[in-house]
Amino acid sequence: MDTKKYPVVWLQGAGCTGCSISVLNAVSPRIQNLLLDELVPGHQLNLLFHATIMAGQGEPVIEVLKDTEKDRKGSYILVVEGAIPTAEGGLYGSIGEKDGKHITILESVQDLGRDALLTIAVGTCATFGGIPAAKPNPTGCKGVREVFAENDINTPVVNLPGCPLHPEWFTGTISVILFSGADALDLDDLARPKLFYGKLVHENCPRRADFDKGKFAKKLGDEGCLYELGCKGHYTYADCPLRQWNNGVSWCIKAGSPCIGCVEPGFPDGTSPMYEKVIFKELTWSQK
């Protein structure tokens, strides 16, 4: 049987490359498996463009993007990392240049997004704008869904927020797509797979018993629930406490640090100050 190959274009906008680095941290499958092997029997990714790891540079790699747009309509997966600067016509961020002209991130996300099979927004910047879109949002940064909506682009978007995202939120989402098809992804109203973002951090927190008993840490380094120190786990939807990070070594609360709500659409303005208690009813965004 022929292997079914899924072309992938990974664009980087206004971000820090942290989500790419996080995906490099994937354990099972490893990044080598993602790049080189049939990820599931009979199905394989074919990474066409990723500025941090691909061999080429300059105009020839911009040609790769143009050829993808032209020749692979409806067949490729577009991954967007980083927010999309929209002020000044998008000129605060460009991904390269063709015929002496900048190609802005805004332009390339639209051009490639329009004819993609599916777009995956990785990280909080690409999903909701994240830190680049924080007040006063100097470059007019937006997330992918917002840019698509404003430009009548109907390509389905899967949001995988997190600052950065957990590598298994990416490999797991790809697994669903390769095994069962993108339609099998069960998404919430913010386009996040419920598989990973279905429960509050608070629900599965190992310090939940401390919360229930009223045992609260008064200063960093103390034992006890971190609610008084600003923990945002009671309104943050992610499976960090169960999955943990970096091959299951640790995660924020295990290391004594309050959850800063980095997967949420309000991050960082709505989860700041990070070390001050926020009361549930003061929250404003939709999933409250």
Place this chain on the structure above:
Amino acid sequence: MVTKIKIDPVTRIEGHMAIEAVIDNGVVKEAKSAGTLFRGFEIILQGRDPRDANRLTQRICGVCPTAHATASALCLDAAFGLTDKVPDNGKLIRCLILGSNFLQSHILHFYHLAALDYVDAASAIGDLSLFVPRYEGDYRASGKVNAELVNHYLKALDIRRKCQEMLSIFGGKMPHNVAIVPGGVTEKPTEDKITNFLWRLNEIRDFIDNIYIPDVIAVAKAYSDYFQIGIGCQRFLAYGGFDLPTGRLFKSAVVSTNLKPEPFAKENITEDVKHSWYADSGSGKNPAEGETKPDVKKKQAYSFLKSPRYKGQVCELGPLARMVSNYVQGDAKVKELVDLLLGQVDVGVDALFSVLGRHAARALEAKLVADAMADWLTSLKPDEPTIVDSNVPERGEGAGLAEAPRGAVGHWITIKNKKIERYQVITPTAWNASPKDDKDQPGAVEQAIIGTKVKDKENPFELVRIVRAFDPCLACSVHLIDVRGNRLGVFKVV
């Protein structure tokens, strides 16, 4: 004949970067390095809780977030009056977290960012889209050596991942650790964690000693002309870093070609903006008084990077700067490692000021840091505190100077009414990839490119090898793009 080479995007670096070189009779006469993304972190930080700077500034860069966490924590320690109060455990764990990321960053840089300029991955693995298109015509390693280097490219993906797993034992997660905070760290050094860390470190040290350093030597032997290419400004600056209870691993200094260390003082740092998209009123200021006022209509500007200078002079920062600084200040272990390596490739000390010298310095530094980490680990005291409690002051000022994998990094804060009034960051790539300054002196990367012979304009290996040897981190340097899209007008092209 005068022509221009433009490489946009420069890939296999962190962030968005473009390079222009004007070539006359095969030699680069003029060069411009430009980043192509502006986020405005310093503007976003204004008015926020100062403690949040420690979390937010890490997000400047996903490759070297721990360096920003460290500089920011040192900066906040100073502003909160905690500098002398951080417990020894806190200092050691901060260094172990930072050190772990030095190792992942250096290994990532050599194998996954730089190596594809020297190693023919397509011949070993296949013509995957990942490996072609690419520059053609100068892959020199023999079949056997090449195949081994490609195997190590794949193995190094595991090792750099394991560096991050090791980091997370104390750091909580990576990228963007959570444990480094003003006053110390939030995680505790229990015996089980120390041993867990130690055995992960042992595997990584084995890789550095027996694979990474030998591979750098193998590449150096196949490309020995690159000991004479990309010489650069030959003035090195290290702020010094890894603040341990017993002092610092990296010594601070400014060192020129006379190899005499000059003491470093942060008050001598200024940032010029003549060729940057910022209001001229901000030119020549020390970062403690610095401002970030974009002025996108400025005529002679071509960059949103400012031009940091030391006493008005261009400096190179990074592993080579640190190795030179420690070497000339009599660090016995650095001297031994450098001399040993130079002997193996049969070149003199001058050859360090080159593309290969930068790769060699980075590899030796990985060994230096990894070996030192084993000592730091066993200095931890499981029953003692890691953090001192603190409050945000009404007013305060502070500077935090540290070393990132790519070179020295500095954070400056002014606090008013318990909020951030001013926050300024100067990154190593801002120094290295800076545009011309107020005196029209080109930046360090620009200087390293100027004078280079380019053999094949269609495949300008020389230029990308020079640029990547600096390990540029453009997201870190935050700030530049020609928002009017007219960079092409800058050069006269014949």
